[in-house]
Amino acid sequence: MVEIRLENLRKTFGDVVATDQVNMTLHEGELSTLLGPSGCGKTTLLRLIAGFYTPDSGRIYFDDRDVTDLPPHKRNTGMCFQNYALWPHMSVFDNVAYGLKLKRVNGMKYTKAAIERRVNEALELVRLSGLGERHIHQLSGGQQQRVALARALVIEPDVLLLDEPLSNLDAKLRVEMREEIIRIQKELSITTVYVTHDQQEALSISDKVAVMDHGYVQQFGTPREIYHNPQTVFVADFIGRCTFIDGKIKSIGEYIQVQIPSNQIIAGKSTIDGYPFEVGESVKCAMRPESLYLERTDPRDNEISGTVTRTIYVGNATEVYFEVGGIHAQALLRPDAPVKAGDKITLYARRPDVMVLPLGGVEALRKVPGHPLFTAPAPSTASSNV
Ligand SMILES: Nc1ncnc2c1ncn2[C@@H]1O[C@H](COP(=O)(O)OP(=O)(O)OP(=O)(O)O)[C@@H](O)[C@H]1O
Ligand SMILES: [Mg+2]
Numbered sequence: 427m428v429e430i431r432l433e434n435l436r437k438t439f440g441d442v443v444a445t446d447q448v449n450m451t452l453h454e455g456e457l458s459t460l461l462g463p464s465g466c467g468k469t470t471l472l473r474l475i476a477g478f479y480t481p482d483s484g485r486i487y488f489d490d491r492d493v494t495d496l497p498p499h500k501r502n503t504g505m506c507f508q509n510y511a512l513w514p515h516m517s518v519f520d521n522v523a524y525g526l527k528l529k530r531v532n533g534m535k536y537t538k539a540a541i542e543r544r545v546n547e548a549l550e551l552v553r554l555s556g557l558g559e560r561h562i563h564q565l566s567g568g569q570q571q572r573v574a575l576a577r578a579l580v581i582e583p584d585v586l587l588l589d590e591p592l593s594n595l596d597a598k599l600r601v602e603m604r605e606e607i608i609r610i611q612k613e614l615s616i617t618t619v620y621v622t623h624d625q626q627e628a629l630s631i632s633d634k635v636a637v638m639d640h641g642y643v644q645q646f647g648t649p650r651e652i653y654h655n656p657q658t659v660f661v662a663d664f665i666g667r668c669t670f671i672d673g674k675i676k677s678i679g680e681y682i683q684v685q686i687p688s689n690q691i692i693a694g695k696s697t698i699d700g701y702p703f704e705v706g707e708s709v710k711c712a713m714r715p716e717s718l719y720l721e722r723t724d725p726r727d728n729e730i731s732g733t734v735t736r737t738i739y740v741g742n743a744t745e746v747y748f749e750v751g752g753i754h755a756q757a758l759l760r761p762d763a764p765v766k767a768g769d770k771i772t773l774y775a776r777r778p779d780v781m782v783l784p785l786g787g788v789e790a791l792r793k794v795p796g797h798p799l800f801t802a803p804a805p806s807t808a809s810s811n812v
């Protein structure tokens with residue numbers, strides 16, 4: 427088991443900055459996901475960890491060992507690629523055995539018997555015992571996925587790297603395989619980095635999630651932290667559902683008072699420790715659908731009034747879509763909520779449930795002392811004439 431430490435990583439391809447300023451510690455035995463939209467740099471970051479790419483700058487450590495300049499086969503990582511990359515003309519057994527045949531331990535090859543034993547153990551682990559002689563094209567998608575996983579695991583890697591391993595599977599199989607991966611990961615207690623663009627998947631399997639956009643890690647934290655304390659508008663929007671209302675800060679106290687266009691005031695809290703909000707600053711108030719209620723619980727609750735455009739009964743709740751001064755908002759109310767399209771409604775939000783977020787994404791985080799992206803402001807020219 428190892429801890430992976432990424433220090434200030436940057437990787438470009440010509441003019442394209444694929445990933446930049448990545449600072450993270452992935453704890454040993456944990457499953458961390460890299461989550462973000464297509465092209466945000468997930469595969470690039472995973473390949474940097476695997477050693478298939480060399481960073482333009484920054485260092486990668488496995489525990490205290492600097493592996494930045496080590497080739498992939500010296501890092502002892504097992505990797506599943508985005509498209510499995512199995513050899514179709516070879517048997518399941520040979521696909522899994524391939525890496526072991528190349529591997530040397532203290533300069534020694536594995537014996538035939540040792541290879542056979544290990545491959546069979548790996549196939550058992552992914553529940554493919556007995557299918558070793560089959561050819562890849564004789565397997566279902568889910569079974570092929572398991573072969574790819576067995577191949578990554580058979581070398582007993584210190585680090586398991588999985589690049590969208592379930593993307594070719596149907597919804598039901600995805601959930602099934604997801605559970606399998608968690609089982610194996612916990613059973614072996616192996617430090618794992620898992621790439622996905624599916625936020626539901628990321629929340630459900632991860633110890634930690636790194637939310638990426640345009641090459642930057644916008645937030646790295648537990649699923650709960652990411653959901654309840656998003657650090658940027660992008661994270662709040664990408665993870666779960668959210669209603670955003672633009673406004674300007676009117677005052678800052680225990681709660682931040684924000685004036686919204688309809689001249690109403692919304693009070694909420696900052697989700698970013700140490701962000702220097704200022705009176706007059708343009709911000710977004712973000713609310714999760716389940717944070718809106720039909721009844722007031724406290725006289726200081728925020729009131730949000732609008733017109734219902736649509737309701738959807740989803741069994742255990744009613745989804746209510748409504749408009750507040752031109753803004754599309756959504757609430758998740760109890761199944762028997764007496765609400766229908768065309769109704770004027772007033773909903774209530776507790777002040778701690780309203781998240782006040784700065785504009786500017788990553789640039790805003792640069793103003794937070796102690797944040798991995800913090801950039802000290804340049805000294806002003808006025809004070810430089812000493
Ligand atoms: N070998 C390469 N040469 C040039 N540009 C590249 C190369 N690999 C990646 N890029 C660019 O770097 C950026 C990040 O790509 P990356 O493959 O890491 O994204 P991703 O998050 O894995 O996307 P997806 O979800 O589509 O797999 C993209 O803009 C991509 O076009
Ligand atoms: Mg990718």
